[in-house]
Amino acid sequence: MKLAIVTAYPPSKVTLNEYAYHLVKSFRQKENITEIILLTDATPEAKDLNFSENGCKITVKECWKFNSYKNIFSVTKTINQTKPDAVLFNLQFMKFGDKKIAAALGLMLPWICSLKNIPNIVLLHNILEEVDLGSAGFTSNKILQKAYNFIGTSLTKLLLKADTVAVTMQKYVAVLQEKYVADNVKMIPHGTFEIPENPTYKLPKGPLKIMTFGKFGTYKKVEAMIEAVEKVRKTSGLDLEIVIAGTDNPNVPGYLANVQEQYKHVSQLTFTGYVEEADVAPLFQESAVVVFPYTSTTGSSGVLHQAGSYGKAVVMPDLGDLALLVKDEGYRGEFFEPTSVNSLANAIEAIVTNETYRISLGNANYKAATAFPMERITDMYLQEFEAIIEGKLLNCSAVSC
Known part of the structure; x- marks a missing residue:
């Protein structure tokens, strides 16, 4: 499988870049992945690909920028050029920008993949229904909060046009299924990045x-x-x-x-x-x-x-x-x-x-x-991709594609 991952990536300072690093570190060890294509934001420094273990080929395509209105076009163009077998989106609502239009345009990308019949999964780290907009730094203005909720509901409907929306907590599954009558939401745990075999509970001398x-x-x-x-x-x-x-x-x-x-x-x-x-x-x-x-x-x-x-x-x-x-x-x-x-x-x-x-x-x-090392988490994503691809092939056969 040629897997594309749309994400921020170290040394990016955009949210979820560290999570992407550990996703890639685990995915590249999977035998059925032949290449990982990182569709990342542009950074002045080179991307951190210094993994100690051997793994599959990694291709970096810096094809989007935080708060750019052009991301929807540049990422789509890169997907067309690289022709991945599947696309994983590592997202939260402010992933592509903290300006409303830029953020919204970026979040339309999974829908575009679905229109192109490219197997895709959205990993959605939070849902707006469970965010305190005032405390989280969005806005404390009640009128603006209503506007954000309306926009968030509209964007969530777009994201749910992905083949699968993966969330990290069972509560999120229940909220999305109930509010949006969604049948393509699955819980895949966050996972743990590094797990030392024998953690030491002794502390260094000093304070x-x-x-x-x-x-x-x-x-x-x-x-x-x-x-x-x-x-x-x-x-x-x-x-x-x-x-x-x-x-x-x-x-x-x-x-x-x-x-x-x-x-x-x-x-x-x-x-x-x-x-x-x-x-x-x-x-x-x-x-x-x-x-x-x-x-x-x-x-x-x-x-x-x-x-x-x-x-x-x-x-x-x-x-x-x-x-x-x-x-x-x-x-x-x-x-x-x-x-x-x-x-x-x-x-x-x-x-x-x-x-x-x-x-x-x-x-x-x-x-x-x-209980949930990243190796287990990435296996869950691969199983879901395999099910999506198999379903598309069956649908294609049924209509004589």
């Missing part, structure tokens, strides 16, 4: 690192975490380092720089900036606790799956999709009230003052992560 990872400024804000750790320092007397790993959310440029200035008096406060793929493993391995300072959620959490794969204890708000993941996939953690610094401090302290508890949480999360 215990309390780490958070992501794109910050909308529903992910770090002020409460910084203040909570300061409280734990005072009550426990422990040597704690605060690690803010990641970048600004594109909707809130300058957020982390402002936070850094606001809390410059706080000792052992580290801002890593963008984390290269090679630095992700050490970042998690050296951390005692991974914190999710969220006020809402917008989909299955890749960071939670990463934390689990490295056997890490986590602190998270008891809300939305994080709570569902705990219930559905077996992750464990200390929960806190999203708006309470004291609640967050208590959750962190419960872990850092009890090594046995920290290790037990990490072990439970490792077991949850190992």
